[in-house]
Amino acid sequence: MTQATATWARTGKGTFRFSWDLATNWSPAAVPNDTGATVYKALLTQGGSAYTVVASGAHEIGLLQMDANATLTINKTGDFTIDNALDNAGVINVAASPGGFSELNLGTASTPSFSYGNSGTINVNGGVNLAFLLFNATATTELVGGGVINLSGMAQHQ
Numbered sequence: 001m002t003q004a005t006a007t008w009a010r011t012g013k014g015t016f017r018f019s020w021d022l023a024t025n026w027s028p029a030a031v032p033n034d035t036g037a038t039v040y041k042a043l044l045t046q047g048g049s050a051y052t053v054v055a056s057g058a059h060e061i062g063l064l065q066m067d068a069n070a071t072l073t074i075n076k077t078g079d080f081t082i083d084n085a086l087d088n089a090g091v092i093n094v095a096a097s098p099g100g101f102s103e104l105n106l107g108t109a110s111t112p113s114f115s116y117g118n119s120g121t122i123n124v125n126g127g128v129n130l131a132f133l134l135f136n137a138t139a140t141t142e143l144v145g146g147g148v149i150n151l152s153g154m155a156q157h158q
Contacts, residue, residue, distance in 0.1 A: 003062070006032035007043040008070075010051060020055035020072075034060045034083070044070035044090065055080055066090040066120065074102050081105040085115040088147065094124045094133060103132040118147030125150075 009027040023029045032040035039062035044053060052071040060081040066072065070090035074080045086106060094104045107114035124133045
């Protein structure tokens, strides 16, 4: 299995300039999404002013690291999975949209343990639509840090 690192570069233009799904927003220019042969470490660690990255659709990565100035919004019919570790100092919004659902999955059925570092905030905003935060590690889920999880959706440990 190959390990790859993708760093947010914010070079996109127009409507898609903050899209997770646009390869030119990343360095190197490839959307971080695990395949059978590659596991991605995604870094939202670009200093400077605050910025938001929007992920729509299904994504799976090995590790996500976020600085305090980064916001990740998971919306539409999104299923965003982080297999092994999260180091969050920013804000993660799991935001359901009309007619859809959004999920943030921490770990997978084959993940023996998951390291969750949160000095930032995770907001799960379901309202009348569905938004989920799922803890899926089979053995242990380690939660560390003084961050906040706000739920108006659903959290579940599987």
